[in-house]
Amino acid sequence: MQIQHRLDNRRNNQYPVxxxxxxxxxxxxxxxxxxxxxNMMIFVGISLIVVTGLNLLFGYAGxxxxxxxxxxxxxxYSSAVSCTKLAWNPWIGMAVGILxxxxxxxxxxxxxxxxxxxxxxxxxxxxxxxxxxxxxxLVPLTGGPDGIGGIPSLSIFGFRFNSDFRFYYLVWVIxxxxxxxxxxxxxxxxxxxxxxxxxxxxxxxxxxxxTFRYKLKIFIFSAVYAAIxxxxxxxxxxHITPESFGIMHSISFVAMTIIGGMGKIWGPFLGACIIxxxxxxxxxxxxxxxxxxxxxxxxxxxFFEEGMVGLINVILGKVSIRGKKWYLx
Amino acid sequence: MEGxxxxxxxxxxxxxxxxxxxxxxxxxxxxxxxxxxSIYAIIAIGFNMIYNATExxxxxxxxxxxxxxxxxxxxxxxLGFPLVFSCPLAVLITTIIGIAIERLTINQMKTFxxxxxxxxxxxxSIVIKGGTMVSLGRDNMSFPPFSGDRPVVLFGAAxxxxxxxxxxxxxxxxxxxxxxYKHSIQGIAMKATSFNxxxxxxxxxxxxxxxxxxxxxxxxxxxxxxxxxTPITLTAYDIGLMLGLKGxxxxxxxxxxxxxxxxxxxxxxGLCESLGAGFVSSGYKDAIAFIILLGVLFLRPTGLxxxxxxxxx
Amino acid sequence: xxxxxxxxxxxxxxxxxxxxxxxxVTFSIGLNRIKSIIGPNGAxxxxxxxxxxxxxxxxxxxxxxxxxxxxxxxxNEIGSLGIARTFQNVxxxxxxxxxxxxxxxxxxxxxxxxxxxxxxxxxxxxxxxAIGTGAGELIVLVGLESRMNExxxxxxxxxxxxxxxxxALATAPALLLLDEPAAGLNTAxxxxxxxxxxxxxxxxxxxxxxxxxxKVVMALSDxxxxxxxxxxIATGAPEEIKANQKVIEAYLGKGIEFARNR
Numbered sequence: 087m088q089i090q091h092r093l094d095n096r097r098n099n100q101y102p103v104x105x106x107x108x109x110x111x112x113x114x115x116x117x118x119x120x121x122x123x124x125n126m127m128i129f130v131g132i133s134l135i136v137v138t139g140l141n142l143l144f145g146y147a148g149x150x151x152x153x154x155x156x157x158x159x160x161x162x163y164s165s166a167v168s169c170t171k172l173a174w175n176p177w178i179g180m181a182v183g184i185l186x187x188x189x190x191x192x193x194x195x196x197x198x199x200x201x202x203x204x205x206x207x208x209x210x211x212x213x214x215x216x217x218x219x220x221x222x223x224l225v226p227l228t229g230g231p232d233g234i235g236g237i238p239s240l241s242i243f244g245f246r247f248n249s250d251f252r253f254y255y256l257v258w259v260i261x262x263x264x265x266x267x268x269x270x271x272x273x274x275x276x277x278x279x280x281x282x283x284x285x286x287x288x289x290x291x292x293x294x295x296x297t298f299r300y301k302l303k304i305f306i307f308s309a310v311y312a313a314i315x316x317x318x319x320x321x322x323x324x325h326i327t328p329e330s331f332g333i334m335h336s337i338s339f340v341a342m343t344i345i346g347g348m349g350k351i352w353g354p355f356l357g358a359c360i361i362x363x364x365x366x367x368x369x370x371x372x373x374x375x376x377x378x379x380x381x382x383x384x385x386x387x388x389f390f391e392e393g394m395v396g397l398i399n400v401i402l403g404k405v406s407i408r409g410k411k412w413y414l415x
Numbered sequence: 416m417e418g419x420x421x422x423x424x425x426x427x428x429x430x431x432x433x434x435x436x437x438x439x440x441x442x443x444x445x446x447x448x449x450x451x452x453s454i455y456a457i458i459a460i461g462f463n464m465i466y467n468a469t470e471x472x473x474x475x476x477x478x479x480x481x482x483x484x485x486x487x488x489x490x491x492x493x494l495g496f497p498l499v500f501s502c503p504l505a506v507l508i509t510t511i512i513g514i515a516i517e518r519l520t521i522n523q524m525k526t527f528x529x530x531x532x533x534x535x536x537x538x539x540s541i542v543i544k545g546g547t548m549v550s551l552g553r554d555n556m557s558f559p560p561f562s563g564d565r566p567v568v569l570f571g572a573a574x575x576x577x578x579x580x581x582x583x584x585x586x587x588x589x590x591x592x593x594x595x596y597k598h599s600i601q602g603i604a605m606k607a608t609s610f611n612x613x614x615x616x617x618x619x620x621x622x623x624x625x626x627x628x629x630x631x632x633x634x635x636x637x638x639x640x641x642x643x644x645t646p647i648t649l650t651a652y653d654i655g656l657m658l659g660l661k662g663x664x665x666x667x668x669x670x671x672x673x674x675x676x677x678x679x680x681x682x683x684x685g686l687c688e689s690l691g692a693g694f695v696s697s698g699y700k701d702a703i704a705f706i707i708l709l710g711v712l713f714l715r716p717t718g719l720x721x722x723x724x725x726x727x728x
Numbered sequence: 729x730x731x732x733x734x735x736x737x738x739x740x741x742x743x744x745x746x747x748x749x750x751x752x753v754t755f756s757i758g759l760n761r762i763k764s765i766i767g768p769n770g771a772x773x774x775x776x777x778x779x780x781x782x783x784x785x786x787x788x789x790x791x792x793x794x795x796x797x798x799x800x801x802x803x804n805e806i807g808s809l810g811i812a813r814t815f816q817n818v819x820x821x822x823x824x825x826x827x828x829x830x831x832x833x834x835x836x837x838x839x840x841x842x843x844x845x846x847x848x849x850x851x852x853x854x855x856x857x858a859i860g861t862g863a864g865e866l867i868v869l870v871g872l873e874s875r876m877n878e879x880x881x882x883x884x885x886x887x888x889x890x891x892x893x894x895x896a897l898a899t900a901p902a903l904l905l906l907d908e909p910a911a912g913l914n915t916a917x918x919x920x921x922x923x924x925x926x927x928x929x930x931x932x933x934x935x936x937x938x939x940x941x942x943k944v945v946m947a948l949s950d951x952x953x954x955x956x957x958x959x960x961i962a963t964g965a966p967e968e969i970k971a972n973q974k975v976i977e978a979y980l981g982k983g984i985e986f987a988r989n990r
Contacts, residue, residue, distance in 0.1 A: 150530075197712070197713045197716075198712065198713075198716075201716055205712060205716055208667055208708070208712055209709060209712050209713075211660065211663075211664075211705070211708070212664065212705040212706070212708040212709040212712065213705075213709065215660065215701070215702065215705045216702045216705050216706060216709070219698070219699060219701055219702045220702075222698065223696075223698045223699060270847075270848065274852070274856070275835050275838050275856075275859070278824075278828060278831060278832050278835070279832060279835055281821065281823075281824060281828075282821045282824070282829075282832045285820075285821040285822060285823060285824065286819045286820070286821060288783070288803070288815075288819060289815070289819035289820070289821065290804075290832070291802070291803040291804045291807065292781055292783075292803050292804070292806075292807045292812070292813055293804075293807055293812075293832060293833050293835070293895070293896075293898075293899055294804050294807035294808040294835070294836055294899055295804055295807075295832075295835060296802075296804045297804065333656070333660065334656065337474075337537060340534070341534055341537060341538075344530060344531065344534050345534070374545070374549060375545075376541060376542075376544070376545030376548070377541075377542050377545040377546055377549065379541060379545075380538045380539065380540070380541030380542035380543075380544075380545060381538070381542055382538075383534065383535070383537070383538030383541070384520055384535050384538035384539060384542070387524070387531045387532075387534055387535050387538070388520055388523055388524050388525065388535065389524075389525050390525075391525065391526035391528060391531065393531075
């Protein structure tokens with residue numbers, strides 16, 4: 087009985103924070119109802135869905151994927167094609183996107199994850215560029231460089247999400263739900279096994295954990311999250327072009343993950359915010375905004391090993407700013 | 416992805432090649448493949464240098480190539496310096512930038528981790544790209560080839576004279592570097608550092624300086640590649656990404672960290688791309704390099720010459 | 729091959745490139761027995777453990793555990809069969825707590841499906857509680873009760889080794905491979921370890937021990953196998969091994985320690 091009590095204590099710390107945060111997010115549009123703010127936070131929310139999955143992959147499987155914008159694009163194009171060319175229900179389109187993304191993730195992950203090292207990163211790099219080119223070249227299917235337009239809005243039982251206000255809530259309810267799913271997963275046997283696998287793969291293996299299957303499942307799971315984000319994206323902006331799904335965007339998602347840091351709730355959110363909002367905020371500097379944006383990425387990671395989560399920890403006084411200087415690492 | 420079109424032929428040699436036979440067409444593709452492959456090889460060598468010294472994959476490698484060409488254009492067109500002066504100066508400037516990157520960012524990291532350093536190189540590449548765009552604009556630019564425009568006929572195919580320069584420069588660079596690694600104290604020290612940093616430090620090698628040198632040398636190589644290729648393919652502020660990715664793929668194909676692997680990998684990639692482009696539409700051409708990358712990763716992940724066996728821990 | 733034996737290793741060899749690490753080693757261990765493998769450094773003892781636990785594949789030979797062939801199985805398959813091990817350089821999950829480390833070992837006892845963990849069903853909670861209780865019991869067994877919620881990485885070395893043993897026991901093994909459990913332990917800790925291993929034997933778990941510490945070896949072993957340069961040079965009861973000429977010669981460099989323990 088005593089042991090049980092102590093276990094619950096540790097786990098329960100995260101949930102109140104999560105609910106408080108969700109409440110704040112739900113109240114936000116009442117404070118800032120302008121189209122501009124809603125629009126920006128919708129993009130943050132969509133990115134958050136992708137980065138939550140990517141954070142799981144990186145934080146627990148210790149792998150990097152350079153193809154998450156690609157899975158994002160697969161979700162987007164599946165929704166777009168099913169709605170405009172096949173006149174299917176949008177939710178079916180999303181389901182198709184999920185299946186295709188999962189299948190491709192399986193194919194890419196199967197050979198790459200058997201090996202230790204960053205092979206998944208390299209394989210997803212190749213995969214990402216190839217699919218990016220396919221998005222541009224397969225004109226009958228994807229509309230080529232012009233993309234696909236006229237994607238209808240989502241609706242549930244006739245209630246249409248055709249305004250920024252409504253879509254905001256759709257995105258953030260889904261984002262919160264997905265975050266909750268990940269948190270519940272992490273605080274379970276699966277999560278423990280994943281953390282174990284991350285700390286010492288060999289030790290986990292001899293305890294009977296099939297680390298390869300875990301890594302593969304996490305990869306597929308994160309690809310599915312990205313695909314769902316992509317579908318939402320397509321329905322929101324209603325016209326998609328291949329430009330949004332290239333290698334640079336995959337790299338952005340990875341940057342969001344790492345800059346955000348590996349905290350379960352804050353990390354993906356901070357990362358998504360920084361990478362989504364910062365370029366907007368810097369627009370005032372016109373052409374220089376790109377330089378400043380890159381500079382900020384560099385500076386954050388130079389001084390905070392844990393990225394934004396590290397910065398928050400320093401601000402909260404939890405950790406001193408002095409880290410380890412490298413030499414002979 | 417809207418990369419610049421890779422145009423291996425100047426208008427002159429295009430006309431000439433149309434007059435040649437099918438067999439010569441094949442030879443044409445082979446020559447242009449070797450030419451393009453040389454560039455990939457140099458970029459791949461650059462990746463290996465930094466990877467060997469630090470285990471960092473330098474995402475700004477492609478930007479070094481871009482800088483080589485763009486800075487030359489800046490000096491030549493915007494500042495009016497003579498070409499023979501602009502080219503080496505551009506390489507020197509890029510080298511200094513490479514060293515500055517290491518000194519000002521990687522070396523200053525409070526707590527070093529390879530992953531964070533890689534993302535930092537991504538940030539750096541964004542800064543470099545942005546800086547170039549701001550100062551030199553977005554247009555495609557170029558400067559005249561080193562020794563004129565008239566194509567050379569080789570094995571029944573036409574090669575722009577600049578192409579000869581490219582292949583020549585690559586051969587010389589490869590020979591110099593291999594001699595450097597084998598016979599010079601600095602080169603041997605760099606090799607030692609790549610095998611075991613701790614041991615290298617213990618025998619008195621300044622590991623910190625090795626890391627800095629690897630960035631400088633890598634930038635120099637990239638810049639040289641950028642300079643020699645510009646008269647043929649033009650340059651612009653955003654050519655870095657695709658070049659970097661392909662060069663990286665070449666390095667992986669040859670075995671990440673392996674010098675000769677990079678050379679062979681680059682040439683192999685260039686040839687496949689050139690020959691493949693002859694048979695598929697130009698839109699798919701860029702995909703060829705990455706299809707080969709995937710093939711190699713799935714069949715022989717350590718690359719053609721790679722050393723690390725990865726299955727067990 | 730003797731069917732009464734839990735584990736049979738038969739003429740197993742392993743070469744790494746040109747180096748033969750293990751050369752035609754043959755031995756077996758039965759239920760409830762404690763067997764030690766000793767030998768000078770570099771004799772191949774850890775390699776032998778790596779072979780049995782599947783980390784490394786033998787070049788030649790056969791291995792059987794409870795009638796199942798072990799050669800070619802992956803480490804996690806072997807772990808699931810009932811063989812558990814610890815590592816020479818303690819591989820703990822440093823950022824997790826002591827309790828959590830041991831709970832990982834229990835992962836196979838919980839069979840709640842994904843949906844249960846997502847929705848926190850009663851079944852989920854019950855199984856988690858059971859794991860927690862089981863883990864707690866093992867932590868008490870090894871004597872780390874006071875450290876239950878400490879981060880594993882913060883523990884002193886001796887306690888880390890005990891934690892690793894508790895974690896290995898969580899998989900309910902029939903055979904436990906201990907790789908130098910006494911290394912770095914002071915006298916009191918060594919005595920504690922000896923008592924612990926005896927308690928483990930009482931739970932019907934066979935123990936295969938790689939050790940340098942002769943006091944521990946002599947106190948616990950039913951049988952000792954001596955390796956030198958990957959080859960078996962002697963095998964038998966502790967008294968026989970002590971007097972064995974070949975063994976003494978192999979240890980000539982370590983003669984002082986061996987002599988002291990006579």
